[in-house]
Amino acid sequence: xxxxxxxxxxxxxxxxxxxxxxxHTLAAYRKAIEEGADAxxxxxxxxxxxxxxxxxxxxxxxxxxxxxxxxxMELADLAALDFGSWKxxxxxRVRGEEPEYEHRPEDREATSVLTLERLLELVAxxxxxxxxxxxxxxxxxxAGQVEERLLALLKRFGLDAPADDAEARVRxxxxxxxxxxxxxxxxxxxxTVYLMQFVSPxxxxxxxxxGVRIAGPSVRIVRNHPAYIERLRRAGHQVHVxxxxxxxxxxxxxxxxxxxxxxxxxxxxxxxxxx
Ligand code: G3P
Ligand code: CA
Numbered sequence: 195x196x197x198x199x200x201x202x203x204x205x206x207x208x209x210x211x212x213x214x215x216x217x218h219t220l221a222a223y224r225k226a227i228e229e230g231a232d233a234x235x236x237x238x239x240x241x242x243x244x245x246x247x248x249x250x251x252x253x254x255x256x257x258x259x260x261x262x263x264x265x266x267m268e269l270a271d272l273a274a275l276d277f278g279s280w281k282x283x284x285x286x287r288v289r290g291e292e293p294e295y296e297h298r299p300e301d302r303e304a305t306s307v308l309t310l311e312r313l314l315e316l317v318a319x320x321x322x323x324x325x326x327x328x329x330x331x332x333x334x335x336x337a338g339q340v341e342e343r344l345l346a347l348l349k350r351f352g353l354d355a356p357a358d359d360a361e362a363r364v365r366x367x368x369x370x371x372x373x374x375x376x377x378x379x380x381x382x383x384x385x386t387v388y389l390m391q392f393v394s395p396x397x398x399x400x401x402x403x404x405g406v407r408i409a410g411p412s413v414r415i416v417r418n419h420p421a422y423i424e425r426l427r428r429a430g431h432q433v434h435v436x437x438x439x440x441x442x443x444x445x446x447x448x449x450x451x452x453x454x455x456x457x458x459x460x461x462x463x464x465x466x467x468x469x
Pocket of ligand 1: 208436437
């Protein structure tokens with residue numbers, strides 16, 4: 195039965211429109227904005243010289259033409275790499291077909307390493323409201339530095355202290371309750387999202403770590419435990435689901451009336467929502 199929707203479901207482009215363009219690049223985020231995504235998701239890591247860059251994996255091997263750990267490289271090392279050409283190779287390997295994305299090495303900025311600062315500029319210049327869902331990766335390794343740098347950067351853009359949720363344009367997500375705690379201690383009004391790969395027995399009743407208002411369950415949790423989603427909502431939490439790429443999962447999330455759908459295919463979700 196279709197859930198009577200009381201709210202607008204937010205469509206969040208996971209690593210940008212990353213089905214069509216190389217993840218975490220300006221090319222992918224520009225495409226997501228063009229396609230009409232409400233928000234952009236990104237992962238952040240610290241380089242050895244203290245810059246926050248948008249990279250998912252610990253190492254750059256999968257998504258660039260280089261090798262090595264982000265944490266052991268300086269921003270200048272990363273800037274020398276190409277984060278785009280792998281996407282063309284992947285399309286041929288996985289689907290045996292020409293990708294929609296055309297890699298143009300001459301457009302250096304589109305597929306060079308993306309700093310969080312540059313992504314914030316892109317959002318500021320989008321010409322419409324576009325929100326950002328920023329995930330802290332491996333925050334324990336850096337003992338608070340990721341959150342510290344992140345909040346300093348958000349402060350420069352005037353995004354760290356929204357008056358309320360309606361004004362908030364940025365939220366911080368993490369699988370680490372400790373990371374979210376650090377964020378809330380320094381920026382109490384910034385919304386935080388607790389990401390979950392499975393339902394921990396401690397939180398089965400729909401509670402979240404203290405002060406967190408948004409739950410971020412995996413799509414597998416939604417598929418296998420729809421009653422848990424209802425419990426989260428009854429406990430007053432918003433529900434942001436990741437990563438919703440299959441048509442039947444998109445339909446399920448729409449039917450359940452979740453608050454945000456995080457997807458590599460924002461256009462496909464928007465089509466379902468008639469937007
Ligand atoms: O949006 C949350 C989701 O991105 C968490 O998983 O591995 O894609 O960062 P991952
Ligand atoms: Ca992520």
